[in-house]
Structure formats: structure tokens, C-alpha cells
Amino acid sequence: MNNMIKITDLEKTYRTEEVETVALNKLSLEVGEGEFVAIMGPSGCGKTTLMNILGLLDDPDNGSFVFNGIEVARFNERKRAQLRKHNIGFVFQSFNLIDELTVFENVELPLIYTGVKAGERKSKVEEVLDRMQIMHRRNHFPQQLSGGQQQRVAIARAVVNNPKLILADEPTGNLDSSNGNEVMQLLTDLNTAGTTIIMVTHSEHDARYSHRTVRMLDGQTVLEDILI
Ligand SMILES: Nc1ncnc2c1ncn2[C@@H]1O[C@H](COP(=O)(O)OP(=O)(O)OP(=O)(O)O)[C@@H](O)[C@H]1O
Numbered sequence: 001m002n003n004m005i006k007i008t009d010l011e012k013t014y015r016t017e018e019v020e021t022v023a024l025n026k027l028s029l030e031v032g033e034g035e036f037v038a039i040m041g042p043s044g045c046g047k048t049t050l051m052n053i054l055g056l057l058d059d060p061d062n063g064s065f066v067f068n069g070i071e072v073a074r075f076n077e078r079k080r081a082q083l084r085k086h087n088i089g090f091v092f093q094s095f096n097l098i099d100e101l102t103v104f105e106n107v108e109l110p111l112i113y114t115g116v117k118a119g120e121r122k123s124k125v126e127e128v129l130d131r132m133q134i135m136h137r138r139n140h141f142p143q144q145l146s147g148g149q150q151q152r153v154a155i156a157r158a159v160v161n162n163p164k165l166i167l168a169d170e171p172t173g174n175l176d177s178s179n180g181n182e183v184m185q186l187l188t189d190l191n192t193a194g195t196t197i198i199m200v201t202h203s204e205h206d207a208r209y210s211h212r213t214v215r216m217l218d219g220q221t222v223l224e225d226i227l228i
Pocket residue numbers: 014015016021022023041042043044045046047048049050
């Protein structure tokens with residue numbers, strides 16, 4: 001299996017006037033293309049910090065992050081954004097849909113950012129809304145949808161650009177178990193179709209959908225459970 005991600009000795013420290021917090025302490029991690037990896041660990045162990053760096057939303061202080069064969073640890077924001085919008089989809093616990101935009105417009109947004117023409121955007125958005133079984137709600141606004149439906153729209157938005165990697169930060173955290181299982185099944189289907197998935201979760205149940213669970217403590221990975 002080819003490595004999509006190879007992180008070595010990654011360090012990130014947050015500094016305020018009073019305190020320094022070491023969020024990542026020489027963390028190393030490899031993720032192969034097509035893997036589904038769960039990341040677990042107690043509050044404050046650095047999971048969100050790691051996800052932000054994996055998603056090219058933030059940069060590390062030290063260490064190496066090779067993404068698809070390219071060293072990106074010292075990329076500036078412009079280069080990170082370029083790589084991010086073509087390669088990475090995000091799913092968040094709180095859905096992060098834009099309330100003023102319809103379902104269709106929310107899902108269309110990443111295609112506008114990557115310069116896809118209007119006609120092609122329409123067919124791509126419709127295809128993915130169909131796949132997520134939310135097409136009948138295309139003209140609704142997020143607040144008019146249930147939590148499960150909002151997360152399906154968020155997943156549609158994350159996959160509309162065909163990203164190689166999906167980063168999911170507690171994707172079922174705000175859902176009941178039935179909607180949560182549906183979301184986990186959608187992520188599993190995307191993974192089966194070839195998308196690499198890295199998911200932060202507090203749920204052992206959700207972690208069992210993944211191939212491998214990486215456990216973190218104090219800014220480091222401490223243990224791995226291989227499930228398949
Ligand atoms: N912007 C920031 N400024 C200062 N400290 C921060 C900042 N972001 C995170 N931290 C600190 O860095 C450490 C790691 O935080 P992080 O959010 O990555 O943990 P986490 O594992 O995602 O936690 P949780 O499960 O509660 O979301 C924590 O001690 C946190 O207080």
C-alpha cells in the first residue's frame with residue numbers, strides 16, 4: 001500500500017502570554033492510500049491540532065509532513081489552500097453548513113472554489129445529493145433539516161470534488177445512534193470506493209468501522225489497534 005501521509009516528529013506548541021501548551025510532541029503517523037483510520041484519545045491530547053495540520057489548515061512548528069509524496073510542512077497558506085481544495089474534504093461534528101445558503105448551494109461551494117463551470121457544477125451536485133439521498137431537500141436551508149440530514153449534506157459537500165482524503169472530526173457527535181450509524185455507513189461506502197478516511201472519535205462503536213485505531217496521549221501516538 002502506498003503512503004498517502006507520512007508524518008515524522010511533528011511538533012506544535014501554542015503560546016499565549018501566560019502559558020505554553022505543547023499540543024503535538026514529536027508525533028509520527030503513517031496512513032496508506034485507501035485506509036480508514038480512527039483517532040482516539042482524551043480531551044486535550046492534540047487530536048484537533050493534528051486534524052488541522054492534516055487538513056492543511058494549520059502548520060506545524062517542526063517535523064515533517066509528506067502528503068502524496070510532497071513535503072508540505074513548510075508550505076505557506078496560499079500553497080496549502082491550493083492543495084487542500086483539490087484533495088481534502090472535511091466533515092465536522094457541528095456540520096458547519098452555511099445557514100444562508102440552500103442545500104444545493106452549500107454543496108456547490110467547493111466546486112465554485114475550484115473553478116468548475118456552472119453546467120458541470122449542477123450535474124455534479126445533483127449526482128452527489130442523489131447518492132446521499134437528500135436530493136428532495138435541495139432547495140431547503142440547513143435549519144429546515146434534521147441533524148442526520150444536515151450531516152448528509154455536509155458529507156455531500158465534502159465529497160463533491162472527489163477528494164482523495166476525508167477528514168471527519170467526530171462526525172456522529174451530534175447525532176442519535178440511528179442517524180450516526182447511517183453516517184458511518186456512508187463513510188464506509190466512500191472508503192470502499194477508494195477514499196482515504198481519517199476520523200477523530202470518542203466512540204468505540206464508531207471506531208470499529210475503521211481499519212485501525214490510533215490512540216493519542218499528550219500529543220503523541222501511543223498505541224494502535226488493527227481491526228482487519
Ligand atoms: N489556539 C490555541 N491556543 C492555545 N492553546 C490551544 C489552542 N488550541 C488548542 N490548544 C491546547 O492544545 C492542547 C491540544 O488541544 P486539541 O484541541 O488539539 O485537543 P483535542 O484532543 O482535540 O481535545 P478535545 O477532544 O477536547 O477536542 C490542549 O491543551 C488545548 O488547550
